[in-house]
Amino acid sequence: MASKFTSAATPTYPGQEGTVYLICFGGAFHHARHYIGWCKEGEEERRLSQHLGGKKSGGSNLVKAAAEAGLPVRIARTWTGKSRNFERAIKNQRNAPRFCPCCNGELPSE
Numbered sequence: 001m002a003s004k005f006t007s008a009a010t011p012t013y014p015g016q017e018g019t020v021y022l023i024c025f026g027g028a029f030h031h032a033r034h035y036i037g038w039c040k041e042g043e044e045e046r047r048l049s050q051h052l053g054g055k056k057s058g059g060s061n062l063v064k065a066a067a068e069a070g071l072p073v074r075i076a077r078t079w080t081g082k083s084r085n086f087e088r089a090i091k092n093q094r095n096a097p098r099f100c101p102c103c104n105g106e107l108p109s110e
């Protein structure tokens with residue numbers, strides 16, 4: 001089925017499995033310390049470089065701005081074999097530090 005919504009960066013389909021990644025800024029940037037996203041499996045490093053390029057590169061201006069503020073932005077954690085529903089579930093908890101090994105000495109059990 002054709003969709004009029006297309007994305008040059010990462011075409012996605014509901015229920016498609018991929019990788020959910022958690023980017024940690026290593027410190028607070030305004031109210032944010034983390035960015036959670038979804039990509040096709042194995043593409044998280046490419047997505048991170050897109051984020052560092054900001055919207056122009058198909059990434060997130062938040063991540064770009066945090067990096068430009070001098071924060072050590074990096075991928076702290078990934079979950080493979082997950083759909084975008086999982087990404088949404090984590091975002092909805094609004095408690096990313098709990099899932100972040102950099103901000104939380106212990107990994108939560110899944």
Ligand SMILES: [Zn+2]
Pocket residue numbers: 024025026033034076097100101102103104
């Ligand atoms: Zn963190």
